[in-house]
Amino acid sequence: MRVINFNPGPASLPLPALERARDELLDFQGSGMSVMEHSHRSLEYMAVHEATLSLMARLLEVPPTHQILFMAGSASHQFAQVPMNFLPSGASADYLMTGVWSEKAFDEAKYYGAPRMAASMVGPDKRYTRIPRQDELRLDPKAAYVHLTSNNTIFGTQWHDFPEVGSVPLVADMSSDFLWRKFDVRPFRFIYAGAQKNLGPSGVTVVIADKDYLASGRKDIPKIFRYSTHAENNSLYNTPPSFAVYLVRNVLEWIDSVGGLPRLEQWNREKAALLYGAVDRHPDFYRAPVERESRSVMNAVFQLPTEALEAAFVADAKQQGMVGLKGHRTAGGIRVSMYNAVSVENVRTLVAFMDHFVKTRG
Amino acid sequence: MRVINFNPGPASLPLPALERARDELLDFQGSGMSVMEHSHRSLEYMAVHEATLSLMARLLEVPPTHQILFMAGSASHQFAQVPMNFLPSGASADYLMTGVWSEKAFDEAKYYGAPRMAASMVGPDKRYTRIPRQDELRLDPKAAYVHLTSNNTIFGTQWHDFPEVGSVPLVADMSSDFLWRKFDVRPFRFIYAGAQKNLGPSGVTVVIADKDYLASGRKDIPKIFRYSTHAENNSLYNTPPSFAVYLVRNVLEWIDSVGGLPRLEQWNREKAALLYGAVDRHPDFYRAPVERESRSVMNAVFQLPTEALEAAFVADAKQQGMVGLKGHRTAGGIRVSMYNAVSVENVRTLVAFMDHFVKTRG
Numbered sequence: 148m149r150v151i152n153f154n155p156g157p158a159s160l161p162l163p164a165l166e167r168a169r170d171e172l173l174d175f176q177g178s179g180m181s182v183m184e185h186s187h188r189s190l191e192y193m194a195v196h197e198a199t200l201s202l203m204a205r206l207l208e209v210p211p212t213h214q215i216l217f218m219a220g221s222a223s224h225q226f227a228q229v230p231m232n233f234l235p236s237g238a239s240a241d242y243l244m245t246g247v248w249s250e251k252a253f254d255e256a257k258y259y260g261a262p263r264m265a266a267s268m269v270g271p272d273k274r275y276t277r278i279p280r281q282d283e284l285r286l287d288p289k290a291a292y293v294h295l296t297s298n299n300t301i302f303g304t305q306w307h308d309f310p311e312v313g314s315v316p317l318v319a320d321m322s323s324d325f326l327w328r329k330f331d332v333r334p335f336r337f338i339y340a341g342a343q344k345n346l347g348p349s350g351v352t353v354v355i356a357d358k359d360y361l362a363s364g365r366k367d368i369p370k371i372f373r374y375s376t377h378a379e380n381n382s383l384y385n386t387p388p389s390f391a392v393y394l395v396r397n398v399l400e401w402i403d404s405v406g407g408l409p410r411l412e413q414w415n416r417e418k419a420a421l422l423y424g425a426v427d428r429h430p431d432f433y434r435a436p437v438e439r440e441s442r443s444v445m446n447a448v449f450q451l452p453t454e455a456l457e458a459a460f461v462a463d464a465k466q467q468g469m470v471g472l473k474g475h476r477t478a479g480g481i482r483v484s485m486y487n488a489v490s491v492e493n494v495r496t497l498v499a500f501m502d503h504f505v506k507t508r509g
Numbered sequence: 510m511r512v513i514n515f516n517p518g519p520a521s522l523p524l525p526a527l528e529r530a531r532d533e534l535l536d537f538q539g540s541g542m543s544v545m546e547h548s549h550r551s552l553e554y555m556a557v558h559e560a561t562l563s564l565m566a567r568l569l570e571v572p573p574t575h576q577i578l579f580m581a582g583s584a585s586h587q588f589a590q591v592p593m594n595f596l597p598s599g600a601s602a603d604y605l606m607t608g609v610w611s612e613k614a615f616d617e618a619k620y621y622g623a624p625r626m627a628a629s630m631v632g633p634d635k636r637y638t639r640i641p642r643q644d645e646l647r648l649d650p651k652a653a654y655v656h657l658t659s660n661n662t663i664f665g666t667q668w669h670d671f672p673e674v675g676s677v678p679l680v681a682d683m684s685s686d687f688l689w690r691k692f693d694v695r696p697f698r699f700i701y702a703g704a705q706k707n708l709g710p711s712g713v714t715v716v717i718a719d720k721d722y723l724a725s726g727r728k729d730i731p732k733i734f735r736y737s738t739h740a741e742n743n744s745l746y747n748t749p750p751s752f753a754v755y756l757v758r759n760v761l762e763w764i765d766s767v768g769g770l771p772r773l774e775q776w777n778r779e780k781a782a783l784l785y786g787a788v789d790r791h792p793d794f795y796r797a798p799v800e801r802e803s804r805s806v807m808n809a810v811f812q813l814p815t816e817a818l819e820a821a822f823v824a825d826a827k828q829q830g831m832v833g834l835k836g837h838r839t840a841g842g843i844r845v846s847m848y849n850a851v852s853v854e855n856v857r858t859l860v861a862f863m864d865h866f867v868k869t870r871g
Binding site: 179220223224258348385 | 510511516517518520521522527528530531535540541542545546549586589593703705710713731732733746748749750751752756830832833
């Protein structure tokens, strides 16, 4: 029996994507072996690799100016690899600080250049409760790039409209809300997203970047760390995490089969409306610290009156087949991660539970 | 129907390891979700993580001086990360050049320090046909470390006895023959091995290293690239490639179930004896360029009298359910990769085919 999985990442994956992986795990398309036993240069794997690239390009309408890459590892690697490639020694880059992951990206950039906080939303208690407004950004027109984190998994804030940054390259970590909807790729010179939220298992990170920008990266760094190496070799310079790419392909095909990104956006907005609706119906019981305009459609966070009630909430939900609701250890409270594979029906079930919980425990 | 898979990597995996993955792909141990949908901090994944570490430690008798790490990506990342951590700017490190992968490791080290070839077995045609003897090594006692590649996947040579390097730290890339047998870990300060040969799918690389050596790495590099970060956090600093680690666990349990590394060594020696026996029975037809003492038990390479015969060999073998026999594009000829998951019976089948092929086509 499958549970309702609100894990923050690694997270729930669409059942059809997993079923397909299971069904062909020992024999991929009659080839007599698993896709993970195929050479990454075989026709069989190459077809998967290309299908993943072309599906993502089609779903997002990635413009011909941009290229999609598969990088091994997680977004944490990109925190360092982005400045390694694009931040010349001594140069400055503007970081928009909206959470713990922005902080980590900022800290890694210090080893290469001089990152600068062009906005910081951190509160006195080290919590983040909103996204900066355009007029709060103190942008340096000479910055090497502007870096933002599109969704704050831990504190539950999200950029709903991306900022204007002029001619400075815009770099975004979209790990936790990539593909929640269709968006315009063109304003971004570089996007990266660890797969383990909306996209697949951990171990692969998708990059979508302007081709000229990729080519402009430093050449005095090891080949394996240059984005240009992976761009020139279609992400096959070294052995890619092929099974992870294959699962991303399965997830993308599921997205396509249910109606593409417009349909996911509709579902994700409906889920968020349901969830925040329940929170707002009981504002004295479920306290949402995030300002309304900054609320994340992916990760909703709230507190209950006491930690004991929060523990009971998590335990009771688990008894009813809903897991992954405990807040991040640095934030406490409850966190509901509603990535693409979580259905509207799943959220309805949780919302019914929330209403009932207030009645019986409130 | 499963084929006989002689792929050089990604390569054949033990059927029981794959069957287990298939059987629990939608519901891991009654948890109602796949292991890849579990948080990497969940009790369920942590148990897998710890089981993988302890099984490997037991199978190899890893001494308490050493620690096992799981790194994202492939050995190609370690080519750069090893010198980034352990080669101070301007300092020298000794590289023992025995193939294409040694060359790649050497090239990446140039971005950090001054790697030096302490032995090079490259032939005038850029081919490698043997491992250096101890008296051929021109070791620098002041080198930061000595780096070797234990097995040469492309040209089919292998270190059967590891060199004496005095007090200089010995670093080994064991990607393509790790766990082919038990070996003494103690002389090595740092071992790394991409999983996709003997160990699991691509996307994870195992490191076994001296704890003090790990701690001694540079601290002025990004946290994600410091081995000390991963050592201090038990390979859970960032999200690990959890499904790849899980599959490594399944492979290790299979190794344990069949009798551990002594049994694998026996099988691997038997496979190599069978294969090279067939080659040596027909020395005018199957020409093995590698000197006998340097022959790899993992990857056997040989040429046939003409390229047309080589193509026919590959095609006829495929018709009989044996795939992955084409040599690497830089080496040509035939390559038979006999990693742990390839059985003695599989090699017997190939050898019977080889004998027959000589009779009918020789």
